[in-house]
Amino acid sequence: MDFTEETASDAVVASFANTEDPRLRAVLGSLTRHLHDFVREVRPSHDEWAKAVDFLTEVGQTCDETRQEFILLSDVLGVSMLVETINGQHGGTENTVLGPFHAVESPQRDAGENIDLLGEGEPCVVTGRVVSTDGEPLRGASVDIWQCTSEGFYDVQQPDVQPLGNGRGLFRSDDDGRFWFRTVVPSHYPIPTDGPVGALLETARRHPYRPAHIHLLAEAAGHEPVTTHLFVADSPYIDSDAVFAVKQSLVTEFVQVDDEDQAKAYGVQAPFRLVDVEISLETEGRLA
């Protein structure tokens, strides 16, 4: 039978019939059908398809040890967040994307320690509690924190300006599941715009910004870990994250506190911002 618009997908799917791994065989079949559906729908000219090939090639060639432009493309097409959503916890604190900046191990820090090593920006105190979905406090949970500065840069992006570990800390919850740390309010920031994905956003008149957030990865024995963000409620772009990672339940009030005594109790200067969060973890295995 000839290769036509009607027979194309069956022919290509059949070519993958001898793939041993049944999962890979199913993925290749599904990819073929959806990719062909896309092509049949948009009916690209030869020139348009050549441009698509050139774009993908440039995305691949923009990648190096510290830059992953295909993840960026996946991010701005909402695919990373869709994969995150599909693999999400159900019941506990909602998850969101890991992002590319969990690149180095966070230094272990004591309760209350300041993860801001630069002393620039608006002081901020984060207090929190790790609990199970039935409300029981989880002691000894690990809470991994990473964030950018008040200027919008992660430590790994500014090796000449920031000491490695700035904006990062690995904390343990106490007997009541509590943890706390001092920091500065992070800034919104753009995803990298000097590659083909940036050019795509510009052509589409989309801004490249992510609203301000603190990353948090919480793990406790016998529970499902959660990778999430605390989004700063009054940040610019809170309604139009370039990578679609905002969930309403993760938008957190960073409350301004002017009280000198409260500032003194936390060891910061007034005014400062105070955040309180509860991280709730699903019991392990309940999702399977």
Add this chain to the structure above:
Amino acid sequence: MDFTEETASDAVVASFANTEDPRLRAVLGSLTRHLHDFVREVRPSHDEWAKAVDFLTEVGQTCDETRQEFILLSDVLGVSMLVETINGQHGGTENTVLGPFHAVESPQRDAGENIDLLGEGEPCVVTGRVVSTDGEPLRGASVDIWQCTSEGFYDVQQPDVQPLGNGRGLFRSDDDGRFWFRTVVPSHYPIPTDGPVGALLETARRHPYRPAHIHLLAEAAGHEPVTTHLFVADSPYIDSDAVFAVKQSLVTEFVQVDDEDQAKAYGVQAPFRLVDVEISLETEGRLA
């Protein structure tokens, strides 16, 4: 509204709403919906999605001035041939993929000239006629020919072995629309297998071979050009071209001729193979 499996596609499509070019806006919207459908169907784990990103990155990084691994990926997924089919002539000789080896200009050659400059392999005579779809001969049509050797290599792949222009010729049809040339029977050959696309084929237990063929690009004033192949009917892999480019109407008998007088008339040694083709071109503009 939160980003969920249900709202994801609308949210991403909406983010492209300000794209000025309506065609690009439509393509990005369609891409988003089909890509999300694929992801929702296969429900990749984080690890699986990371593997997909790694694969695409490797495909991009395998590309250089003489290697286009993304076209190869498009080829083995049947997408290149689907794009070709969508943009095909209707009514005249059927088209098929251009392929990556039309890389250099073919030397102009006289009727009957031998495009085989090595003198190795089975002698072959190709005679043909270029006509319009209503059967009128087209004089002065250009017929661009390129093919691999009897060993399965194009000139550009073996700069140390083959003179540039071996297996290539640009011919003009005569007053009766006729053209002819001498050559050798081309061999089947594998697409490049030393990159990620080759690894994919191996994992899928797919062979990388294309059946033997001669490329032909015919153009005549007032007519739609056609890019096509003459496939050698008794070639291995004629029923399983790795890039899905075979159409039944393009499978051509390369008839063995033992007759010494006929050989002499064409200026070749017996036995040789004789091919006769008619290339029919659609009137210009009738497809629009």
